[in-house]
Amino acid sequence: MVDPRISVIDDRMRKVGRIIAVSSGKGGVGKSLLASTLALILAGKGYRTGLFDLDFTSPSTHVILGFKEARPVEDRGIIPPLAHGLKYMTIIHYSGERATPLRGLDFSNAFIELLSVTNWGELDFLILDMPPGIGDATLDVIRLMRKPEFLIVTTPSPLAFETVKKLVGMLRELDVPIVGVVENMKTGLSNIQQESRKLDVRFLGEIPYDPAVEENLGNVDGLLKTVFAKEVERLLEHLTG
Numbered sequence: 014m015v016d017p018r019i020s021v022i023d024d025r026m027r028k029v030g031r032i033i034a035v036s037s038g039k040g041g042v043g044k045s046l047l048a049s050t051l052a053l054i055l056a057g058k059g060y061r062t063g064l065f066d067l068d069f070t071s072p073s074t075h076v077i078l079g080f081k082e083a084r085p086v087e088d089r090g091i092i093p094p095l096a097h098g099l100k101y102m103t104i105i106h107y108s109g110e111r112a113t114p115l116r117g118l119d120f121s122n123a124f125i126e127l128l129s130v131t132n133w134g135e136l137d138f139l140i141l142d143m144p145p146g147i148g149d150a151t152l153d154v155i156r157l158m159r160k161p162e163f164l165i166v167t168t169p170s171p172l173a174f175e176t177v178k179k180l181v182g183m184l185r186e187l188d189v190p191i192v193g194v195v196e197n198m199k200t201g202l203s204n205i206q207q208e209s210r211k212l213d214v215r216f217l218g219e220i221p222y223d224p225a226v227e228e229n230l231g232n233v234d235g236l237l238k239t240v241f242a243k244e245v246e247r248l249l250e251h252l253t254g
Contacts, residue, residue, distance in 0.1 A: 018129035022157055025090065025128065028135040029063070032161040033192065033252065034154055038176020040145035043197040044166045046226065048142040049077040050245045053233060056098040058249070060137040063093065066103040067154070068144040069123060075105045079231030090132035097233050102131055120149050128157060138252070147180050155189055164192040164217070169203035181212050193217040193251060217251050220244040 026032075035048035045068065052064040066074040074080075078101070083094040085106055093100040104123070133139060141161070144150045154161050163184055167173045177194060184191055193215035196205040200222050209216040220241055229235035236242055 016125060018125050019157065021129045022125070023159065025130075025132060026139075026159055029133055029139050029159075030137045031252075032139045032141065032158055034141040034143050034151075034161045034163045035166060036143040036151065036163050036180065037145050037166045037173075038147065038178075038180045039173055042145075042166045042168045042173055043220075044145065045073045045142050046077055046241070047166055047195065047197060047220075047245060048140050049074045050236065050242050051248065052099050052138070052140040053078075053097055053237060054242065054246050054249065055138050055140070055252075057237070058253075060253075061135055062098070063100040063102070063133050063136045063139040064096075064142065065131075065139060066101075066105075066142045067124070067150050068142060069104045069120060070144070072103050072105050074101075074142050075103055077230055077236070079233060080105075085131075088132070091127075091130045092132050092134075100133060100136065102127065121153050124150070124153050125157065146176075147183055151180075151183075155187055160190070162190040162192050165194045165214075166197055167194060167205060168198050169196060169200070169205055174205060174208055178212065181214055191215075195220065195248065198222045215251070217248050218244065 035044055037044045049064065052062050056062040064074060066072045078096050080096050080101065085091040085093055093102040141154065165177055165180060167177050181191060191214055194209045195217045196203065196219040199219045206216045223239050223241040225239045226241045229239060
């Protein structure tokens with residue numbers, strides 16, 4: 014039986030321009046930080062931007078944004094609250110700080126529910142903060158959302174890039190566009206750029222490790238002044254140019 018909510022999703026996303034899924038093969042690479050900062054910078058440049066935290070079990074974008082208590086408004090669906098100029102959707106709106114362990118089917122059900130009820134309105138960009146790994150979230154985004162593009166985050170670690178290879182392979186098999194690979198938390202020499210070329214994937218650039226980022230979690234003004242944010246801003250030419 015076809016889930017009737019799925020037929021609503023296309024209409025909800027009809028006025029959304031580009032969907033950028035910021036993803037990684039494993040956790041701990043700074044994916045949520047990059048997704049949040051990228052969304053903030055886009056909004057600051059005048060682009061109508063949304064941020065959707067899809068890490069339902071371990072959401073963290075609300076900490077990065079310093080998001081205070083605000084609830085979505087019901088008006089022919091759910092209208093996401095604004096956070097620093099972003100339309101912002103997260104499971105935290107409903108779960109608070111309670112843990113939300115979800116099995117695969119439960120995740121898909123929660124994702125379909127949020128997609129079918131959320132009214133994003135007109136957006137130039139919808140940034141998705143994906144959960145780490147290759148699983149239900151990745152497959153559901155590809156299945157349910159119109160033309161998502163994947164921006165992949167890695168660290169200089171060969172272990173992190175090993176999972177990138179698998180993610181790239183799967184996306185290619187499914188004919189899903191890949192924006193490119195970003196190397197985050199760089200501290201010395203690495204071969205991520207060369208390895209990306211071997212995969213025939215665009216290398217978008219490297220972002221050095223910046224200790225100031227940790228000091229500015231929850232402080233958006235401070236975060237946007239960091240070296241990290243300045244380097245993320247350089248990535249925009251690959252999205253907007």
